[in-house]
Amino acid sequence: MSRPTLAGPGRRGLHPGAWWLWAxxxxxxxxxxxxxxxxxxxxxxxxxxAAARRTDAPWSRSIVVFLRLGLVVILIRVVLVxxxxxxxxGHVLFTLPHVPLPSWAAGVSIGGPVTAxxxxxxxxxxxxxxxxxxxxxxxxxxxxxxxLLRCLPAVLYEAGVAITVALSFAPELVxxxxxxxxxxxxxxxxxxxxxxxRGTAVPVLERALDRSLQLASSMDARGYGRRVAVARGVxxxxxxxxxxxxLLVVAGVYGxxxxxxxxGGGIPFVAxxxxxxxxxxxxxxxxxxRTRYRPDPWGLPEWLVVGSGVVALTSLVVSGVLGVPGxxxxxxxxxxxxxxxxxxxxxxxxxxxxxxxxxxxTAPVTRVTPRTRPTDGAVPGAPAPVVTPTVVRGRTVA
Amino acid sequence: MIRFEDVTFxxxxxxxxxxxxxxxVVGEGELCVVVGPTGSGKTTLLRAVxxxxxxxxxxxxxxxxxxxxxxxxxxxxxxxxxVVGMVGQNPAASFVTDVxxxxxxxTMENLxxxxxxxxxxxxxxxxxxGLHDLRYRPLGTLSGGQQQRVAIGAVLTASPRVLVLDxxxxxxxxxxxxxxxxxxxxxxxxxxxxxxxxxxxxxRVLPFADSVVLVPGGGGRLNVGPAAEVMVDAPVAPPLxxxxxxxxxxxxxxxxxxxxxxxxxxxxxxxxxxxxxxVPVPDGPAVARLDRVTVRFGDVTAxxxxxxxxxxxxxxxxxxxxxxxxxxxxxxxxxxxxxxxxRVQVAGQDPTGLSPRDLVARVxxxxxxxxxxxxxxxxxxxxxxxxxxxxxxxxxxxxxxERILPGLPADRHPRDLSEGxxxxxxxxxxxxxxxxxxxxDEPTRGLDYPAKARLVTLLGDLAAAGHAVVMxxxxxxxxxxxxxxxVVLAEGEVVADGPARDVVCQSPVxxxxxxxxxxxxxxxxxxxxxxxxxxxxVRG
Numbered sequence: 001m002s003r004p005t006l007a008g009p010g011r012r013g014l015h016p017g018a019w020w021l022w023a024x025x026x027x028x029x030x031x032x033x034x035x036x037x038x039x040x041x042x043x044x045x046x047x048x049x050a051a052a053r054r055t056d057a058p059w060s061r062s063i064v065v066f067l068r069l070g071l072v073v074i075l076i077r078v079v080l081v082x083x084x085x086x087x088x089x090g091h092v093l094f095t096l097p098h099v100p101l102p103s104w105a106a107g108v109s110i111g112g113p114v115t116a117x118x119x120x121x122x123x124x125x126x127x128x129x130x131x132x133x134x135x136x137x138x139x140x141x142x143x144x145x146x147x148l149l150r151c152l153p154a155v156l157y158e159a160g161v162a163i164t165v166a167l168s169f170a171p172e173l174v175x176x177x178x179x180x181x182x183x184x185x186x187x188x189x190x191x192x193x194x195x196x197x198r199g200t201a202v203p204v205l206e207r208a209l210d211r212s213l214q215l216a217s218s219m220d221a222r223g224y225g226r227r228v229a230v231a232r233g234v235x236x237x238x239x240x241x242x243x244x245x246x247l248l249v250v251a252g253v254y255g256x257x258x259x260x261x262x263x264g265g266g267i268p269f270v271a272x273x274x275x276x277x278x279x280x281x282x283x284x285x286x287x288x289x290r291t292r293y294r295p296d297p298w299g300l301p302e303w304l305v306v307g308s309g310v311v312a313l314t315s316l317v318v319s320g321v322l323g324v325p326g327x328x329x330x331x332x333x334x335x336x337x338x339x340x341x342x343x344x345x346x347x348x349x350x351x352x353x354x355x356x357x358x359x360x361x362t363a364p365v366t367r368v369t370p371r372t373r374p375t376d377g378a379v380p381g382a383p384a385p386v387v388t389p390t391v392v393r394g395r396t397v398a
Numbered sequence: 399m400i401r402f403e404d405v406t407f408x409x410x411x412x413x414x415x416x417x418x419x420x421x422x423v424v425g426e427g428e429l430c431v432v433v434g435p436t437g438s439g440k441t442t443l444l445r446a447v448x449x450x451x452x453x454x455x456x457x458x459x460x461x462x463x464x465x466x467x468x469x470x471x472x473x474x475x476x477x478x479x480x481v482v483g484m485v486g487q488n489p490a491a492s493f494v495t496d497v498x499x500x501x502x503x504x505t506m507e508n509l510x511x512x513x514x515x516x517x518x519x520x521x522x523x524x525x526x527x528g529l530h531d532l533r534y535r536p537l538g539t540l541s542g543g544q545q546q547r548v549a550i551g552a553v554l555t556a557s558p559r560v561l562v563l564d565x566x567x568x569x570x571x572x573x574x575x576x577x578x579x580x581x582x583x584x585x586x587x588x589x590x591x592x593x594x595x596x597x598x599x600x601x602r603v604l605p606f607a608d609s610v611v612l613v614p615g616g617g618g619r620l621n622v623g624p625a626a627e628v629m630v631d632a633p634v635a636p637p638l639x640x641x642x643x644x645x646x647x648x649x650x651x652x653x654x655x656x657x658x659x660x661x662x663x664x665x666x667x668x669x670x671x672x673x674x675x676x677v678p679v680p681d682g683p684a685v686a687r688l689d690r691v692t693v694r695f696g697d698v699t700a701x702x703x704x705x706x707x708x709x710x711x712x713x714x715x716x717x718x719x720x721x722x723x724x725x726x727x728x729x730x731x732x733x734x735x736x737x738x739x740x741r742v743q744v745a746g747q748d749p750t751g752l753s754p755r756d757l758v759a760r761v762x763x764x765x766x767x768x769x770x771x772x773x774x775x776x777x778x779x780x781x782x783x784x785x786x787x788x789x790x791x792x793x794x795x796x797x798x799x800e801r802i803l804p805g806l807p808a809d810r811h812p813r814d815l816s817e818g819x820x821x822x823x824x825x826x827x828x829x830x831x832x833x834x835x836x837x838x839d840e841p842t843r844g845l846d847y848p849a850k851a852r853l854v855t856l857l858g859d860l861a862a863a864g865h866a867v868v869m870x871x872x873x874x875x876x877x878x879x880x881x882x883x884x885v886v887l888a889e890g891e892v893v894a895d896g897p898a899r900d901v902v903c904q905s906p907v908x909x910x911x912x913x914x915x916x917x918x919x920x921x922x923x924x925x926x927x928x929x930x931x932x933x934x935x936v937r938g
Contacts, residue, residue: 056696057536059496146496175538182734183770187827188758188787203773210813211491217454218492223479223508223556289510293503294517361534 013053013360014353016143017151018302023139025309026350030131032316034124034329035337038347042312043131045350050138052354058175059144065174066137070130077126081118085109090117090332117331124329151296176207228289238283245276301356308352315346399560399592400424400447405461407442407451409814416442418617420461424609426559427590429583431607431625433600433634435846436803436818438615440596441487444562447594448482449475466559480509483553487564487817487844488767489545490537498540498548499533505556516555523551526581539695542569542766542840543720543872550578554585561585563595565817567602568843569766571719571872573907575602582606598818598846601636601875601911604629605653626650634846637875638911640924644931657915664927665916671930673920682710685835685866686731686761691740693726693890700726702890703740708835713857713867715877715898717908718887724870725766727887728837731868732763744835758788763837768824769812777815778808780823788831799826801856803849818844825853832860838869842876854880877902878910878922 023046030042047067054060082096096111180203181191190196219225248269255266262269319327319340326338402422408415416439424430432440445451449470452459463470466481475484483505486492495501502523506516524530527547532540540548546569553561561582567575583606585591597603604610610628612621621628626649629639638657642650645664651657686708693701700723708714708731716724729735730742733749742749745760752760764771774780781795799806803822812820821844829836836857842850850873857867857880871877877884877898884901886894886908894901902908903920912921921927 055536056539057496058538059536144496146500150500179767179770183765185734185754185757186732186761186763186765187771187773187784188754190754199773213454214491215494217450217475218486219494220454221448221450221475221479221482221484221492222494222505222553223476224494226476226479226508226510228510290507291510291513291516293500293507293513293520295513 013055014143014305014357015151015296015298015302016147017296018298018305018357019143019353020139020148021306022309022350022353023135023142025306025313026347027132027135029313029316029347029350030128030135032313032320033327033343034128035326035340035343036124036127036329037337037339038316038327038343039124039127039131041344041347042350043127043134045312045347046131046134046138049351049354049357050141053357053359054141055360057144060141062174063134063137063141066133066140069137070133073129073133074123074126077122078119081122082114083110085112085114085118088115088118088121088331090115090334092116093119117334120334121331147296150292172208172211173204176204176211180204180207228286234283234286238280240280241276242280242284245273245278245280248273248276301358304356305353308349308356312347312350315343315349319343319346399426399428399466400594401462401464402446403462403464405446405459405463407446407457407459409455409457412457415617417446418619420620422611422620422622424592424594426592427586428608429586429593429606430595430609430611431600431603432594432596432611432613433628433632434596434613435615435634436598436822436844436849437806437816438613439617440613441564441816443611443613444564444594444596445484446470447560447562448478448484449473450484476508479505479558480556481558482560482562483556483558485549485553485561485563485566489549489569490767492549493537493545496537498529498535498537501537501548501552502529502555504552509556511556519555519557523555526554527551528577539698541721541725543571543574546570547574547578557589558591560592560594563593565597565844566595567597567599569720569840569872571717572602572874574720575599575872579603579606598634598842598844599636599873599875600634601638604636604638607652625652633848636847636911637924638915641912641915641927644924644928654911654914657911661915665919667934668916668919668921668927668930671934673930674926682712682864682866684708685710686742686744686868688727688730688737689741689743691730691737691742693723693730693735694738699890701730701737704890704892706885706892706895708866708868710834710864710866711861712883713861713881713898714869714883714885715881715901716868716870716885716887717872717874717877717901718893722887723890724887725839726890728763728765728839728868728870731835731837732761733757734763758831758833760833761835761837762828762831762833764821764824764828764839764841766839766843768821771824771827772812772820775811776809777806777812777823780812780827784827784830790831795826795830798830798856799823802826802852803845816844818846818849821845822849829856829860832863832865834865836860836865836867838867838871840871840873841869842871842873850876851879874902874908874910875923877908878913879925884908 026042026046030039033039047063050063054063092113093116095113098112099110101108101110177200180200184191184196184199189199191200251262252266252269252273255262255269316327319342324340324342326340327343329337400422402420405417405420406415407417420443432443434440442451445455446459446463447465449463451457453474465478468478468481470478493501494504499520502520503516506519524533527550529547529551532544532548537545537548546566550563550566567578570578579602582593586593595603604625607625609623610625612628612632614621614633629635629650629652635643638652638654639650642657645660647660651660684707688704688706691701691704692699704727716727718724730737731744731749733744733752736750749757749761772780774783778796781799782792784790784795785792799822802825803819806815806819806822812823815823821841825838825841841853845853854876861867861882881898884894884896884898885892886901899920899922902910902922903913906914909917910922912923912927916927
């Protein structure tokens with residue numbers, strides 16, 4: 001069987017790992033700058049690619065949620081700065097009445113003059129966090145966490161499940177909220193405002209928890225976590241090596257942090273520990289014999305996508321190391337941000353996936369004609385048709 | 399193949415065991431149907447086969463459950479995955495992955511099968527269950543029946559020796575159900591697969607059954623044996639068996655074909671009796687209407703230019719194959735989402751614009767996943783909450799519940815109820831305030847025949863009191879008993895709309911069992927036949 005190629009017959013769009021690496025690179029890039037122009041540019045690049053390459057799958061909607069979350073983050077930061085005051089000197093926009101606090105709350109102040117600098121700083125910091133959130137949302141939208149999990153090697157699979165459940169929590173929650181809100185409406189209970197929020201939160205969390213329990217039992221019933229018979233000695237060695245290795249790593253890190261506490265500054269401990277953990281995991285991995293159904297291929301588009309992310313990240317890191325002006329937004333004296341051209345061009349390279357990545361399919365390429373295409377069994381007077389359950393259309397209400 | 403040896407099981411905190419000294423042997427290559435009233439412990443029995451009970455549920459199990467010689471005491475469910483395939487009652491809850499194809503391959507991946515083998519089996523399963531067009535579809539976008547078929551396919555690919563299915567056909571349209579059961583029979587015959595399945599729609603599965611296990615509930619003794627013997631006095635019986643009991647047939651016929659061979663004496667007794675006339679569609683005021691309503695999800699058209707009007711006093715059955723737009727139609731009437739084009743009006747208003755409080759006074763909807771409607775932490779609290787929400791007198795909802803399913807423990811958490819009990823509770827919550835328009839999506843899933851009969855009475859009363867009832871259902875027996883009007887959807891279009899009797903009798907797919915047996919005379923239900931016989935006896 002030949003490997004499916006870029007435009008081949010498979011459904012797979014891009015390798016999910018490529019999407020997540022690309023998003024991680026752009027998120028990393030966002031954390032290297034406070035220049036609002038660059039941050040907005042990054043956000044626009046990520047949103048454009050996500051919009052160009054997302055499918056109509058339910059998880060594709062998660063980017064909208066993350067975008068909203070990002071806006072909320074900015075808002076919260078600004079409100080906090082206005083209320084609790086970040087006493088940056090500068091242009092006073094307005095002054096809130098100062099609330100006197102008891103002496104034990106020294107260091108906290110409520111009200112006072114609000115400067116343009118303080119508000120701007122809050123906006124920029126919130127913006128940075130929002131861009132990171134949007135990157136995460138884009139990765140979620142473009143490749144579901146489950147598909148990412150499929151690509152992990154068997155050794156890491158079990159650890160990966162925990163991560164995946166954590167990652168899939170966000171889209172699950174979004175779907176649960178939609179369902180619960182619709183159902184609450186049907187019960188005639190408020191869905192908006194504080195009462196609505198309170199009434200929705202508990203059932204949503206309950207459902208999420210229920211869903212995890214059902215997922216666990218279903219995975220178990222379907223053979224997840226099966227063990228190949230391995231000699232008890234081997235098993236114990238593997239467990240021992242992993243545990244011992246982890247202990248050594250912890251001790252070593254302590255040595256690195258507290259100078260002079262361990263010979264060699266703790267580095268030998270970390271090294272030996274890491275080797276032990278690796279060996280333990282590899283031996284332990286032999287106990288599971290998972291195989292993979294139609295693994296995602298890694299080809300030219302994947303390299304292009306990851307490469308574009310790396311270019312974006314590198315352009316910012318290098319600019320930072322070289323001390324290119326404009327990467328950090330200096331608030332005093334207050335003036336519009338400048339545009340570091342090299343970094344901006346680097347970020348724009350991040351747009352490559354909008355063209356390089358193949359679109360993921362949700363319908364088969366060659367449409368096989370159903371064996372019988374009944375008009376319908378119930379047309380009065382029609383002869384008894386042989387109805388096949390070949391159904392193409394349809395979705396549930398939610 | 400499956401052997402229960404003196405198995406007793408009780409859930410934590412339960413005052414009496416759910417399974418009490420159960421002895422059961424299901425041989426290799428046998429298709430065994432588990433029957434019993436709602437909440438009698440069928441699901442518990444099934445889940446004990448691969449050890450989900452008690453490994454995942456907790457509780458105390460004594461005795462021994464052996465599958466293919468392996469005891470669930472020593473082997474947890476995952477180590478039995480290559481022997482037992484388990485399809486739960488709610489397929490959506492059992493999905494692990496997010497795309498159809500991956501879901502079909504999941505168990506095989508865990509078993510470590512060769513990729514080439516996996517590829518072939520996935521293709522086979524896609525063909526066997528007619529899933530080819532759905533292979534890349536996200537699981538969340540499938541209709542209920544499609545999900546059911548994916549769930550069955552997902553366990554079949556691992557080629558287990560035992561297949562355990564909990565209500566495998568309740569979400570399927572009659573044709574799809576027959577297709578699934580036919581494929582199961584084929585597997586039983588060709589591969590010696592052992593199948594244990596629980597089902598409330600006995601009319602669908604009994605013709606295929608080798609043996610029947612009757613779980614009477616309340617920890618009573620199991621009755622195991624050939625289907626025709628067990629069904630003689632089973633508390634749950636499909637219309638065919640009831641007809642057989644009425645006519646005194648021995649052995650009881652289990653398929654329409656068997657019954658037709660025995661039917662001539664009964665036909666003679668019915669000579670001269672007139673089958674009830676087609677019930678005229680009541681001419682009440684319009685409660686809701688759809689004007690050229692089209693609904694699209696992405697490039698999928700769920701409803702396509704529907705023109706429908708629902709009048710007070712009608713019981714409308716909306717039928718059609720899985721994914722034909724039935725649920726979407728109900729969702730439109732309840733204002734769950736707006737139409738892509740066209741206009742929906744309920745009591746003269748657009749339902750999407752109504753506040754929840756105004757909405758609930760006009761429309762009540764029981765969705766397919768009835769549990770969504772329940773938030774209380776006990777049955778009693780749920781009923782109280784419903785009374786409070788809609789300003790009813792205290793105890794109204796509880797009384798309605800008592801009418802549908804008597805004796806539901808009031809302190810039980812809705813989550814711990816069986817699927818059918820949960821549905822009954824949701825029905826009670828929605829029916830209690832008696833809104834002018836009632837929408838029910840698959841209202842008989844998991845309900846036994848007595849509960850179904852009580853629901854039929856309740857719906858009949860509501861319709862007589864001037865309420866409009868619209869139900870999306872695959873249950874033709876329910877349609878035969880209560881519906882006044884039938885609407886058939888296909889590909890989002892209305893293809894038939896008329897008196898229910900005509901709609902179901904004109905199509906062999908939707909015809910109820912009694913109609914099939916007594917065709918060409920248009921008798922629909924056992925009750926009609928019984929009444930005719932009684933009248934005849936009085937006359938004669």
